[in-house]
Amino acid sequence: MTDTNDELAGNWQGQEGLVQITSDRTLIFGGQTYMYVAQNNVLTIVPLAGAFQIPYQLTGDTLTLNVNGQVNTLTREPTTGQTHGSTSVKGSDSDSARGAAASNAAMNAFAGVWVGEESSLDPQYYVRFTRYLTLYPDGSVGFDKTEGGASSVQVSECREHFSYFSSGRTGNQQVWGQWMTDGSIQVHWKNNSIWQGQFDSASGKIIMFGVGVIEEGSNVSFERQ
CATH class of the missing domain: 2.40.128 (Lipocalin)
Structure with a gap:
């Protein structure tokens, strides 16, 4: 309470x-x-x-x-x-x-860079999705992301083939929207979508509600970089 x-x-x-x-x-x-x-x-x-x-x-x-x-x-x-x-x-x-x-x-x-990470692992596939949310003191928002993953395929009884992919940060310097806080956090993107979140005092993280990609619609924790 x-x-x-x-x-x-x-x-x-x-x-x-x-x-x-x-x-x-x-x-x-x-x-x-x-x-x-x-x-x-x-x-x-x-x-x-x-x-x-x-x-x-x-x-x-x-x-x-x-x-x-x-x-x-x-x-x-x-x-x-x-x-x-x-x-x-x-x-x-x-x-x-x-x-x-x-x-x-x-x-x-x-204000600062907040990093939200998602991942999924099963016997054949691993996927990682990371987003970088930059909250500037003037209320503007920066955004960047990285993706990566790996998969394995059983070629024979004693052979297994592995493959992986990854994409690094593009260093995007654009302004993607505006943000504000009244105790909670709101991000208003240029495409008119809105993220809403709350600072969690116990973990020191920002919890963004319903923005999950790997688990669609899940909450994602963003930690200060």
Whole structure:
């Protein structure tokens, strides 16, 4: 069960400094902006290099984090005339500017090359299909793929003939569509098809729903390269 982001939203002050958490899955600490997923009392922080998990306990305006066995206690700062759904303070930018910044932070968190692999093996045939999904921070999408396989044929009682094929990446630099995120991931291809997926905090992978080729219509896991 995913926790309510509004419960965590606010400006949290601790020994290591100020942590800003918004209800739109954005976390700011040490001048860096990250995406986060709160699930079952675990914060999964998603920086550019990957994901890491922090167990936490929330009691009112006290947030206790367990970072590599070290307990850190943060206290939420009081807000004036605002709900926990916003980390705005007096003198900050406009709501629209904050929304744009949060959107850019979300895009940056997931930007990169994500690799989805499928394969099938039976006594005679092996097939491998790999797709490379490049999510750029500006919302554009790059795509590339490789294919490979092998087969065996029994020529005689003691002889077996093997054959294989493979195709390497073409290094395609075209823009194939646009992508966006609001916690989930959507890819809008130029041919008007749409991929939808979700970041899995446990594995650090993006699960794209129903895009399987070898097993048609299956979900495919994409891992950051």
